[in-house]
Amino acid sequence: MRRFYHNAKLGNNSLISYILTIVITFFGYFLGQVPMTVAIMWKMNKYPDIGTEALSRFKENPDFTIFHMDKNLGLVLVLMTFVVAFTFLVLSVRYIHKRNPLTLVSTGGRIDFRRLAWGTAVWLGLLVLAEVVYYFFHPSNYTFHAPGLSFLWLVLISVTLLPVQVIFEEIFTRGYLYQAVAYNTKNVFFGFLVSVIVFAALHSFNPETLKYGLMPMMTYYISAGILLGLIVVFDDRLELAIAVHYATNLFGAVLLTYDGAAMQTDALFITKTVDPVFLAGEMIILGAIFLFIAYRKYKWKPLKVKMRYEEEEIEFAGE
Secondary structure (H helix, E strand, O other), X not given: OOOHHHHHHOOOOOHHXXXXXXXXHHHHHHHOOHHHHHHHHHHHHHOHHHOOHHHHHHHHOOOHHHHOOOHHHHHXXXXXXXXXXXXXXXXXXXXXXXXXXXXXXXXXXXXXXXXXXXXXXXXXXXHHHHHHHHHHHOHHHEEEOOOOHHHHHHHHHHHHOHHHHHHHHHHHHHHHHHHHHHHHHOOHHHHHHHHHHHHHHHHOOOOHHHHHOHHHHHHHHHHHHHHHHHHHHHHOOOHHHHXXXXXXXXXXXXXXXXXOOOOOOOOOEEEOOOOHHHHHHHHHHHHHHHHHHHHHHHOOOOHHHHOOOOOOXXXXXXX
16 A cells, blocks of 8 residues: 655655755745845835834734835745745755655645645635634624725735745645655654644744744644644645645635734734634634544545554555
């Protein structure tokens, strides 16, 4: 039987190939921040009234209007970071590991678009339903932002560039690292654990941690990482995790945002207060519902079976 983590053995599986790929990917991530840094510095030189304290405020609340910049332009600059990092990761997998990058998505190196659509629709539906229920109890916590031309640009950005950010994070943590650790240690749980830890660690640099506290936000990041990791372990492929992650970010970018969010947008609604621990609880409850629905739909095997490492019985034929 072929499992998702068996793809790690394809091509060059040496330690140095992993080190080089990770270093190059992070280099791409920082290189992708150059346009944003240049734009901010240019605005600060153009408008002396901004002041250096604006940088401190921006770290806590990344609102590009602080620098007299359009929010949509700011969102594009942020997402460009992930576009460059994703490009460097894909090229490294192709030319250093010498394997098809699509093998980071599925065992056969193919993308199941039906899974992507189904997962996005179901998770987005659960998020909207939960928010509607919360709205009836706390309507004063919401402010409606009438959509205009900027909202149309936001939607366009959210269906073109936003998926790249999500795909990069999922391919890197629950594709590349999960496969590498699970296969080379012969332990599925280790692969799962590393994907959760790295995912949470990467998000610990988000501005929300400064505004709402590192530990409260970590409860949310870890719960999200566990859910996404379990989806990959159960489904033995990446599409559903990408779908859930994308639906979450799409919801936050287009429908509901809050002060201090990593992506400051002109979403339809703005919530005044955010409780990270409550968000973590919501993630756990909605995640359990999603896992149950997907468990029945895709006829997943029990978790104890999925967590058991298995040697490959059939040679890979997807390249």
